[in-house]
Amino acid sequence: MATATGTRTIHIKVKRYQPDKDAKPYWQDFAVQAEGNDRLVDVLNKIKWEQDGTLTFRRSCVHGVCGSDAMRVNGRNRLACKLLVNDIGARVTVEPMLGFPVIRDLVVDMEPFFAKYEKVKPYLMNDEPAPRTERLQSPEQRERYDETTKCILCGACTGSCPSVWANPDWVGPASIVNAHRFIFDSRDHGGAERMQILGDRNGVWRCRTIFNCSEACPRGIHVTDAIEEVKRAIMFGTTDIA
Amino acid sequence: MYRGQSGQWSWLFHRITGMGVLLFLLVHIVDITLIGFVSGKVYDDALRVFSTGIVRLVSLALIAAVLYHAFNGVRIILVDFWPAAHKFQRQMFIGVLVLTIAGFIPMGFFVVAPIFGHCPTGPNGCQPFLI
Numbered sequence: 001m002a003t004a005t006g007t008r009t010i011h012i013k014v015k016r017y018q019p020d021k022d023a024k025p026y027w028q029d030f031a032v033q034a035e036g037n038d039r040l041v042d043v044l045n046k047i048k049w050e051q052d053g054t055l056t057f058r059r060s061c062v063h064g065v066c067g068s069d070a071m072r073v074n075g076r077n078r079l080a081c082k083l084l085v086n087d088i089g090a091r092v093t094v095e096p097m098l099g100f101p102v103i104r105d106l107v108v109d110m111e112p113f114f115a116k117y118e119k120v121k122p123y124l125m126n127d128e129p130a131p132r133t134e135r136l137q138s139p140e141q142r143e144r145y146d147e148t149t150k151c152i153l154c155g156a157c158t159g160s161c162p163s164v165w166a167n168p169d170w171v172g173p174a175s176i177v178n179a180h181r182f183i184f185d186s187r188d189h190g191g192a193e194r195m196q197i198l199g200d201r202n203g204v205w206r207c208r209t210i211f212n213c214s215e216a217c218p219r220g221i222h223v224t225d226a227i228e229e230v231k232r233a234i235m236f237g238t239t240d241i242a
Numbered sequence: 243m244y245r246g247q248s249g250q251w252s253w254l255f256h257r258i259t260g261m262g263v264l265l266f267l268l269v270h271i272v273d274i275t276l277i278g279f280v281s282g283k284v285y286d287d288a289l290r291v292f293s294t295g296i297v298r299l300v301s302l303a304l305i306a307a308v309l310y311h312a313f314n315g316v317r318i319i320l321v322d323f324w325p326a327a328h329k330f331q332r333q334m335f336i337g338v339l340v341l342t343i344a345g346f347i348p349m350g351f352f353v354v355a356p357i358f359g360h361c362p363t364g365p366n367g368c369q370p371f372l373i
Contacts, residue, residue, distance in 0.1 A: 160246070209253070210252075211328075212247075224331075
């Protein structure tokens with residue numbers, strides 16, 4: 001029945017939780033007709049629009065840019081808008097990400113995540129008077145932090161990290177990635193301040209190099225490598241050697 | 243359980259083997275303490291327990307734990323200090339498993355052989371302890 005682009009039946013098992021009526025989460029099965037090149041978010045939309053309007057999940061741009069629809073699909077964190085039915089098989093389990101408080105069904109509370117993100121001061125810090133034109137940078141200097149500019153703050157890395165599950169106070173991989181983006185930016189002067197923040201007990205040292213974050217990142221950021229670069233920058237006191 | 247890959251399993255094994263080695267260390271501290279705080283005879287009796295068949299089998303787990311923990315510790319150090327290591331972490335994990343198995347086979351042989359009446363280190367190697 002299943003062909004590369006033909007219509008097929010997808011059996012999707014969703015972890016449901018509606019705090020106003022459910023004492024605890026439970027699994028609900030749905031069968032949906034979908035095309036091979038439909039995305040998982042299309043399948044979830046079909047359930048919501050045609051079968052059960054109470055199914056709750058986030059989505060916004062639906063093109064892998066806004067990072068709203070990160071969820072655990074077949075056990076791994078993924079963006080629902082970047083997964084094709086062709087690639088996920090005929091039986092799919094969908095759950096909210098681990099490490100986040102669940103608000104309703106697949107919607108998790110991102111507030112603690114963004115509070116930790118703000119903690120690393122994710123903005124350009126430079127007290128010098130602004131020049132008349134751009135603050136210039138060589139291609140090599142720009143390349144140094146290029147990868148970590150790609151983060152869309154979906155939380156997939158953070159929700160895949162056992163250190164986050166064990167310690168909700170830990171700053172987490174996404175915050176470190178965004179600190180890396182500025183620490184290694186030649187125009188920024190706040191690196192020392194950020195490295196002090198990340199050098200404390202809930203900073204980079206709680207990373208156990210598990211690599212789940214790198215595998216989960218929908219933007220292909222080598223998250224563990226970025227964390228290791230920040231660790232080395234803190235340890236050696238310079239961004240040159242990291 | 244999150245469906246992690248080699249990195250997650252390497253970390254989980256590292257934690258479990260670390261706890262196992264720590265547990266053995268505590269037992270070892272207790273048995274060494276016996277010689278000073280109780281008596282030489284009790285110490286000798288305690289050591290004989292280590293040579294019983296069942297404890298020899300448990301020792302196999304200890305050997306595997308120590309070898310894995312040591313080799314994976316080197317892997318973690320490389321990930322921390324070698325900038326390109328993240329590209330090879332999966333291959334390094336396989337290397338850790340290969341080295342652990344390669345070290346385990348000969349060491350395990352020396353530990354288990356006396357159960358079957360074979361003393362690879364000569365008759366004095368296991369005679370007094372084999373029960």
